[in-house]
């Protein structure tokens with residue numbers, strides 16, 4: 001059975017971690033080592049007590065997450081943070097995190113899988129971050145209301161809901177953009193306008209993005225940060241498990257957002 005070093009190397013290579021920029025706190029790659037070999041892995045959107053407890057219950061030795069151990073920044077290892085670390089080390093569980101490298105991956109990425117799930121065919125990128133397009137865009141001819149229904153279904157599978165900026169019942173989406181998670185901000189909306197997009201699908205965004213979208217004639221569909229980022233990490237775990245003959249379990253821990 002493989003070690004965390006072998007699995008980490010494979011994941012780093014699969015996701016091209018070395019070449020994809022990210023926020024410093026993402027700290028993509030192996031975040032916590034373990035000692036023993038690994039025959040079971042778990043995946044979760046967020047590093048959390050629930051994800052760790054699920055990993056212990058699954059008797060797994062590697063937890064793969066999208067938002068890693070250092071997402072909230074530098075903190076004292078006391079209280080719940082101490083308990084999380086103690087549980088991981090006691091049960092010999094390693095942690096691997098993949099943020100933007102997972103969002104952008106053409107097969108296993110959150111955005112590619114979200115587009116597929118919605119029946120949309122990407123033809124270009126969207127949501128530029130430094131040297132990469134984190135999101136995707138493409139052409140379609142679909143009722144915006146139908147797109148909203150599909151997103152509402154995804155959100156409801158994870159105890160979330162859909163928020164949409166107002167649009168007419170007969171409106172059609174002909175040029176869409178997707179950026180999972182916190183995908184809506186002033187910069188992405190300006191980019192959407194420049195690219196000629198009429199509909200932007202994201203997880204979440206601040207209130208002012210809804211105001212700006214309306215000014216630009218763009219509809220934004222906010223399907224929930226959590227729900228839009230369940231697809232990638234799950235697919236990554238399954239791909240890793242298939243390659244090494246392991247078992248992978250997705251731990252669904254909805255945040256409601």
Ligand SMILES: [Zn+2]
Nearest residue numbers: 181182225229
């Ligand atoms: Zn996210």
